[in-house]
Amino acid sequence: MSNNKKYVYLFNEGKADMKDLLGGKGANLAEMTNIGLPVPPGLTITTEACNEYYVFGEKFPPGMEAELEQGLKILEGKIGKKFGDNENPLLVSVRSGAKFSMPGMMDTILNLGLTDTSVQGLIKSTNNERFALDCYRRFIHMFGDVAMGVPHHEYEEILAEEKEKEDVQFDNQLTVKALHTLLDRYKALYRKHTGEDFPQNPYQQLLLAIKAVFGSWNSDRAIVYRKHNRIPDDLGTAVNVQAMVFGNMGDDCGTGVAFTRNPATGERKLYGEYLINAQGEDVVAGIRTPLPISLLEQDMPDIFQQFESISQLLEKHYRDMQDIEFTVERGKLFMLQTRNGKRTAAAAMRVAVDMVHEGLITKEEAMLRVDPLQINQLLHPQIDVNAEFQVIATGLPASPGAAYGSVVFDANDAEAQGKAGKKVILVRTETTPDDIHGLVMAQGVLTSRGGMTSHAAVVARGMGKPAVCGCEAIKIDYTQKLFTVGDLTVKEGDFISIDGATGKVILGEVPTIAPELGGDFAEYLGWADEIRTLGVRANADNPKDAQKARDFGAAGIGLTRTEHMFMEQERLPFVQKMIMADTIEEREEALSHLLPFQQEDFYGILKAMEGYPVCIRLLDPPLHEFLPNREELLVEITKLKCTGGDSDLIKKKEKLMKKVDELHEFNPMLGHRGCRLGITYPEIYAMQARAIFQAVAQLTKEGIKAIPEVEIPLVIHVNELAFLRKQTVEIAEQVMEETGVKFEYTVGTMIEVPRAALTADEIATEADFFSFGTNDLTQTTFGFSRDDAEGKFLQHYLDYKILKENPFVTIDPKGVGQLMEIAVKGGRSSKPDLLIGICGEHGGDPESIQTCHQLGLNFVSCSPFRVPIARLAAAQAAVIEKNQSK
């Protein structure tokens, strides 16, 4: 069996854009080689070879070994050293290199090629027996541990014993004799575990090392990492084989790592550290403290200058901040790796802005340099990374921002203490809607159960409050009012801090840094606004949130829910009266009391959003949500009867129970709600429409431009919308006549049920706008309710990869996305300039925003704190589309 594939590339045969085939490390080594930088020669075995290795049942694909041998020959020729030579042996490092860097993969084997024979050559060529033997010792350890699974600690134990025997403290204090003993013991250990002698053929060593790299692609840790980071399993890893250079051959040697700019702040200045006379592993081992890179200028001025100019060259070449590894061998600088450097959100933004100013990248390119979700970190106070603090546990980073306060375990306590001006953190196993009043008054919330979409997480994000959720390490004891984490006990009143951006729980109070939204932030998002074509609005139910949304750059309100207004204490009695009404007259009388409240609500929001559209959704939830809980009532009545309670009270409660029963639904999500209420009780929507238009008339009189959009929820048939639109128009005309004020308004609908999407062509004939309610649309398209799915089986589905994504977080493209496409096409076929938006949590999810852009929506709407994220995500979508069309 033979084929025409090329499995082995010399560094000078590759390029930076061959990452798929050569992995990130291999492609960059090739690129540096080709632009003439001092890179020790080497070769890369392709990711394809790795995949075929699995196809062939963990055997190298035919032809690969021959290519490898040929490549090694060329290497030997270039360097003038030979594998296994007893005069001047070639030694190599072997490193994995997947397309994305990935923990869990085998990292590095150094000094491969050393055998009992070639170590003699190394002694000769370096004239340093101690050094050569030490290299051999390290190699046997590393190869055995990394490639063959010989337990690391057993090597360490032998080493410790020998040091004790010699009575020395550091490895490099061992004598040549001791090193010989060590080598013998290491080899014996190797034999004990592998059943074979330590391989004395360098080529065999190499093949075993390559197998180990390939094998590590499917290590448990790598698999888990890929799953978590959504990296496909079939990418495979490449293997880089590179001639060794030594930073540990004397004081004219050294090794270091540096970023071209500061990865924490983005400042344009080399940032990194180095060690004289050391190998890379010594830096990591932490035995000696590395020095800041700036000191290299004094230590090795020529090297420093050379490195600095190479850094600048690499940055220009890659047009991004680089993270570089280098080694100095006997006064000569070698580049061992370069890659785009990881950075904080603040640094990402500053680097992007600076590079635009430097003319290095365009504004479009700058858009792709910041992860929209990272922006979240910038909007909230952050833990000061320079401060010292004790992390006692880590949960899910559920809602960004840092906060501290004294611990409370009960929403009522949180409310009471919060009102008294105390800063508190609410700690619960989980939160429920009953805890809202506590959440409102707390600085942040910590839960021991629940995921990124749990109640606490969703509510906290909506409020812009920090939350750490699902922190399973803490065990809460409500009765004693404390939680434990390991041996530590934290009692009510003790201070903790939480960092919702990282999930950290910290004992005591830590200093935080306030968000800085001017400067780079404002400039960068200004560019995003220039580039994006998708509008961004916010969801807000009150003037305060509306103002916040405006501050964050929202160009309108995409969703104002009116039901929250119904829940307020002074209104609820009228709402309940309305529900209990037996006649239209009684109902209208109750509604007349609600009208002024609603008018005031709408007045405030419309005023806060002067000049911008405000989409107001008429009443949506089933009416029983405004009545007492059925089960509590049942228990109350049972108790009253059991204990011979007041018969008038029983009667009253029973009357209430009768109504609750009447309104009871088997599946409230699929029940008598949304415009179904408006159809069966037109007077409710009539009151709301009147409240909106009276507010608009009032504002218009005051010279304030109000742009109301009246939104009808849960439409399934054009006839519903036609009926309710007609009523709305009539009321608008009445109000205009009564007030003598002319005003503009539009009437549209949510698309949140499959049938609405499927019949959008019909519905559009009665709609001025569509707004996708993707929460409900997802629930009905999947046939599962979020409340039930998340508590019961959704996590299982995600864990077992039945579903790749949580469809409540990211729009399901094939199901929900397909319906959205049908709806957009249908709607625009009837009304080409139909305004179409999306509200609901997906409107703030970058991946979903890209879907919305592709579908040609006019705007997304999300919670105020998500607005900056959405602005950037929308710009990215525009850039990606432009790039793809090139």
Next chain:
Amino acid sequence: MSNNKKYVYLFNEGKADMKDLLGGKGANLAEMTNIGLPVPPGLTITTEACNEYYVFGEKFPPGMEAELEQGLKILEGKIGKKFGDNENPLLVSVRSGAKFSMPGMMDTILNLGLTDTSVQGLIKSTNNERFALDCYRRFIHMFGDVAMGVPHHEYEEILAEEKEKEDVQFDNQLTVKALHTLLDRYKALYRKHTGEDFPQNPYQQLLLAIKAVFGSWNSDRAIVYRKHNRIPDDLGTAVNVQAMVFGNMGDDCGTGVAFTRNPATGERKLYGEYLINAQGEDVVAGIRTPLPISLLEQDMPDIFQQFESISQLLEKHYRDMQDIEFTVERGKLFMLQTRNGKRTAAAAMRVAVDMVHEGLITKEEAMLRVDPLQINQLLHPQIDVNAEFQVIATGLPASPGAAYGSVVFDANDAEAQGKAGKKVILVRTETTPDDIHGLVMAQGVLTSRGGMTSHAAVVARGMGKPAVCGCEAIKIDYTQKLFTVGDLTVKEGDFISIDGATGKVILGEVPTIAPELGGDFAEYLGWADEIRTLGVRANADNPKDAQKARDFGAAGIGLTRTEHMFMEQERLPFVQKMIMADTIEEREEALSHLLPFQQEDFYGILKAMEGYPVCIRLLDPPLHEFLPNREELLVEITKLKCTGGDSDLIKKKEKLMKKVDELHEFNPMLGHRGCRLGITYPEIYAMQARAIFQAVAQLTKEGIKAIPEVEIPLVIHVNELAFLRKQTVEIAEQVMEETGVKFEYTVGTMIEVPRAALTADEIATEADFFSFGTNDLTQTTFGFSRDDAEGKFLQHYLDYKILKENPFVTIDPKGVGQLMEIAVKGGRSSKPDLLIGICGEHGGDPESIQTCHQLGLNFVSCSPFRVPIARLAAAQAAVIEKNQSK
């Protein structure tokens, strides 16, 4: 304003296929005229004129009157009489004639054209003053009443007074003098009510009469009728103006109505009645008893012979049984109307079968002659129409069949008495699932509330038991155990009968006729089987139903629900143990007890359907359905605690409550059910698969051909199906190995959630078959649950025409139908020969069956009693498609 439309057609200008324009009556009069039958000349004003009459604000469209005058001139010429002539006046009848005959429309005005002048002409030309005056009297009455709204009873009062004065009994005994007085008083009455003199211009009379016909198109009753019968409002009615002929000018005159075959039985023999010396209205008035048509042979042999041959000619011409009106004037036969005759189900089938045998129609045509829903009547015992009985109320015909029994008001009583061998009718305001045990033992059910889709109706249809629902006339008093209807009181134990095919409630016991399913029935449905391409299966959960389905012609089981089996008393404890299990081991132990039961179930059904496929759906409902009701438990615990009950019992109940709470769902329909159970508890489906395959192995050993189809419910993603299919295949292979028996089986899925339909291309890669669960698909596509919608707002939606049809009865073509189309196309794109069916109630609805045929499904599946309906509906769909493609 003028246009080129033709509003007036002479009879010789029309044709039978112009029903849209000329109405049914006008088109048939034209047809008869053109084939040379003796039809009094006349003309038809088109339905278009009626529609434009409304467009022009209740004014005749321009040009219509001129055409009418011209047409009348031609009529006068043909007949040789003149409108309003004082020698030989033209008299006409004016009749409405819409496309579909319709109660509530103005019917007939006879003798139009009589005035004080022309009545003299009629006296002269007939030489019969009494006759002429009597005609005039009748005309003033009819015109005033029908066209101008003069109260009918006031005419009657005057007539009665005059008869009293003259001391006579019958109208025709009045003297000429008395008739003159009567005419004066009638004219005065007309003036009193209309403010105008009785019109003395025949042409003016005619225009007023035409206006009255047009106006009656929008009478309340006509509107309600159209709504109920789904007749569009924009058809309009035509008006027929026809020269009068008189059957009441002496003993050589007469009038009659006859069917070409017996409309009750279908027997091929003239069936009808006639009266000598009478006008049509006399037959209706019932003053004289009409004679059977057979006697006409003696009375007027020539006329009879002529009529008989015309009847045969008409039947051949129209190729259907005719319903004919005729009049004999002075020995000459005139045809006044012919139309296809209405008939009972039995007659429809017999006529169709006979006509095929007679060579009059093809088998394909015969298929369209019977309404599939009517077939239902033939499958159940029917009230003997020849018996005498007292109908005391009429409700909705909710489930066909006749039954009698003594009244009980409680399901427990029904069960007890039923078990004791008594025949009982269960009478309830409504039924709930708690009444099932009573329904099972009752002969039939009568409810005072609820519609065709209420619980009682659905359950009764499923059981094939008669039901009359929503019979609001009966007022039930549970405490006194009686119901009243008007003045009548019916007590517990009294006998009543119900006819579920007509909705009649009858006092006492009436004789019924057993269904006859051989003969014509078998032959006719045999033809349907030849013609249809769509397969018909039945839904059955036990061997008895399976046998019934087979008897009715089902070629397999399309849905076997396994959850009903779980509910049985001896099994429920194990089911509950399984649910309460804390570990897999406990759960498997509980499941091992259920395995033999399930195996026995499947053995029985597969055996009963030997040689036919049996589609078995694995467990579908959420597990909490098998636990006690949460609220009852809550009340029970509250009471126990309140009264200091046994603490062990409380603990036990609380443990149960904890599990119930754990499983509690906000929206059970959208919760942890269907294959979500199979994914999270694979051992449940594993047990079921094993039970199926062990039963199959056992049958195979016995030489019985079993064809199992394992159906996975509620799939939303191909990964679910892939996982469960793999498990099922493994178990099948295990069972084959264990038993040493090879057998065939397939694994497929329900398509009952929008996402499944939208991703059918992917799902098909793992499915051998699809079965549409249109109940759930409708619920999720519309976003309303059936239970909640039907109780709360669906009726309102239907009443107000927001929805045209109940989507749970007939597939919603635009929404659900569109998803089905996507699914069929997607599925077959991946697997061209994918087997696709539908189960659920839509599978037995003729309109939905047509949709299924059009979509290219392989089969429909419905309840056993619906199988014959489905067979015919499927044949009709094939014929309609063939006709359309011509």
